[in-house]
Amino acid sequence: MSGPATFTIDDADGGPVLHMSGPLVLSRLRDLPDRLAAITPAPARIDLSGVDRMDTVGAWIIHRLARDHDAAISGANDEATRLIAQVAAADQPFRVRPDTLPAFLRVLGQIGEATVRAGGTMLGLVGFFGAVLLAAWDVARHPRRFRFNAVTRQFEVVGVEALGIIGLMSFLIGIVIAQQGAVQLRQFGAEVFTINLVGRITLRELGVLMTAIMVAGRSGSAFAAQIGSMKLAEEIDAMRTIGVAPMEALVLPRMIATVTLMPLLGFYSSLIGMVGGGILCWLALDIPLATFVQRIREVVPITDLYVGLIKAPVFGAIIAMAGCFQGMQVQGNAEEVGLRTTAAVVQSIFLVIVLDAFFAVFFSSIGWM
Amino acid sequence: MDVSADVSPNVNDDRDVVIRVTGLRNVFGDQVVHDGLDLEVRRGEILGVVGGSGTGKSVLMRSIIGLQTPEAGEVTVFGISMIGREETEAKTVRRRWGVLFQNGALFSTLTVAENVEVPLREYYPALSERMLDEIAGYKIVMAGLSGDDGPKYPSELSGGMRKRAGLARALALDPELLFLDEPTAGLDPIAAANFDALTKGLQQTLGLTVFLITHDLDTLHAICDRVAVLADRKVVAVGTIPELLALDHPWIQEYFNGPRGRTAAASAAEHAEAGAE
Secondary structure (H helix, E strand, O other): OOOOOOOEEEOOOEEEEEEEEEOHHHOOOOOEEEEOOOOOOOOEEEEEEEEEOOHHHHHHHHHHHHHHOEEEEEEOOHHHHHHHHHHHHOOOOOOOOOOOOOOOHHHHHHHHHHHHHHHHHHHHHHHHHHHHHHHHHHHHHHHHHHOOHHHHHHHHHHHHHHHHHHHHHHHHHHHHHHHHHHHHHOOOOHHHHHHHHHHHHHHHHHHHHHHHHOOOOOOOOOOOOOOHHHHHHOOOHHHHHHHHHHHHHHHHHHHHHHHHHHHEEEHHHHHHHHHHHHHHEEEEEEEHHHHHHHHHHHHOOOOHHHHHHHHHHHHHHHHHHHHHHHHHHHOOOOHHHHHHHHHHHHHHHHHHHHHHHHHHHHHHHOOOO | OOOOOOOOOOOHHHHEEEEEEEEEHHHHHHHHHEEEEEEEEEEOOOEEEEEEEOOOOHHHHHHOOOOOOOOEEEEEEOEEEEOOOOOOHHHHHHEEEEEEEOOOOOOOOHHHHHHHHHHHHHOOOOOOHHHHHHHHHHHHHHHHOOHHHHOHHHHHHHHHHHHHHHHHOOOOOOOOEEEOOOOOOOOHHHHHHHHHHHHHHHHHHHHHHHEEEEHHHHHHOOOOOOOEEEEEEEEEEEEOOOHHHHOOOOHHHHHHOHHHHHHHHHHHHHHHHHOOO
């Protein structure tokens, strides 16, 4: 193999002459561009007769040198002449990176953009909610358009298939609450109040909240991803042209399933949570299960159950809406599906927790404490 | 199997064979895609690879470039075996070829110019930023895009522009061998003809060897030196189009003599005449 590309300079009549030699190819360049840039005075002629091989990068370097110093090229063989002509033809004003702004303006711009986007999303969600209500009203007036199969399918996916994971999670949460509660209450000799803690907190708050988070992660994300990839594959457009309303066929079944199943799943979660708490009380605090059940009936008011059951369908509606809405917003490329899926989960969990705070204040102020 | 495997005179000189595939066998589940496939690609030619859907054209390309490990057979590129080779050896081969995937396969988080710079940065970390930008610039213009397209992201490009950007990236390292997977699929006839002219022009000025998978009969007539026909799980024939037409393989006859094949042939002949005048 030959050595790296190199050059020598000698002075002739018309000014300095640059004699290039060796293979003028990308893999043999080494620091040649820097050394060439450092030549003074600039060459008046470039002699290529010593060059045995050349590629477009080599041709570009020669072309740039000749262009910048107005130098003549001599001794090029046919191939080199052709390559230099080729790269010269491709020499156009060129931009590599998008224009960048100063950091301060950029951050300001990002804040503005995020605000506009958040506002747009909120408006879009409200609009989407309206569209869902209209579709529901439409289906209510024409019950034959109700998609029974799609709804039962979603019941299975959202509800039945989630029983295992929600049950396990609630059981463990029940144990953790009872255990932590027992440790704290023992300091006052009030271990028996662990039962109040477990019963009230699972029914009022944690059952529904944890279920909502789990459903958002399992089903809300799935809605966004499914509808989003259907949007990408133009399936949604195909539906519209055939005359099937995507709202009716895709969104409504998911909404109905989630709104219906959230109270059931939430209640189930509360029960399993109490089972977990009960078992811990039995094993760690020596409170018999029968006593545990007896105490639960005495200390947990029925309104706690209502609080949970009222919140659950609202959370369900938010999760399904955020998922379907983000799915419908997908356009462009597959990357967008991922972004929208993430947005659906973050948005629904955020909205669920904000609403939960409102509910807490509301129920306290109407006296359901 | 009444058709001879290769209708052109055999090339025995190894220096003139860039890709050699012998006895290739690819199996997916219980579906045999290739069985005993042989193919040679010679230096400096544009070899068109045709075949019906599902005959494994893309699988053949993936086997050659090492994305798919075949069940049996031997693949050599530039005389180096591509199966069971060392990673360092594979790297020296990889920098001598460029691959254009069907939809460009541009990295979506990088701009067009940054995409073109990726292979350069990978193999030549010593190049200065200015040099990288300049190389990316002229490659992009060479591939038929304008200088303003450099800072755009792939999602802002049309299908044809994406292919050109993919071609610019494939050409980044000044390869000797270029793989093109259906470069004209999804382009309008004008864009497709332009892309053909671009491929031919680059092949001539840069002295490339091109392995071109296509469905486009016009491309075959316009720029391919030889055509390899995939059918019955192997390459049933390789040759120029007139040579292929002389064979009586039913698929080849239907392909080139069907209504579309005849139209493409007629328009190619017309172009040739117009060029001669």
